[in-house]
Amino acid sequence: YFAGPPLLVLLKTFSIYIENMGVFSVAFGTALGIGVKAYSNCLRKVALRREPWEYLVLGGLGMYAGSKYPAWQEDMVKKINVLHAERGLPPLDSVGQISITDPARRKGEVDRSGVANHAVDMLHHPD
Numbered sequence: 001y002f003a004g005p006p007l008l009v010l011l012k013t014f015s016i017y018i019e020n021m022g023v024f025s026v027a028f029g030t031a032l033g034i035g036v037k038a039y040s041n042c043l044r045k046v047a048l049r050r051e052p053w054e055y056l057v058l059g060g061l062g063m064y065a066g067s068k069y070p071a072w073q074e075d076m077v078k079k080i081n082v083l084h085a086e087r088g089l090p091p092l093d094s095v096g097q098i099s100i101t102d103p104a105r106r107k108g109e110v111d112r113s114g115v116a117n118h119a120v121d122m123l124h125h126p127d
Contacts, residue, residue, distance in 0.1 A: 029066020033058035 037058045041048050081091040
């Protein structure tokens with residue numbers, strides 16, 4: 001299992017808690033782009049103000065990537081649901097199959113696949 005770049009892992013983690021993450025993802029992408037440039041200058045031990053236009057470029061690229069991330073995530077869930085439909089699997093509600101709006105699902109009381117989850121039952125009740 002490949003988790004992907006750390007940015008995607010962080011955004012995936014925060015997207016579980018933030019339903020409408022448009023503003024958050026843009027701000028996070030911008031801060032990440034500017035932070036990458038500052039970190040690069042620190043590693044090379046040059047002045048932080050060296051080549052200031054690169055802060056704008058990387059901040060803009062981060063802003064663009066952050067603004068597109070919710071759409072990329074939604075598109076990914078749609079593609080996964082198409083694959084699940086072809087294989088007869090239940091659809092995903094969100095990335096990671098975590099639903100923050102369904103309290104019964106959070107507690108593990110509901111199995112949306114419609115079949116008993118025998119593997120989990122065997123783990124909890126081995127006899």
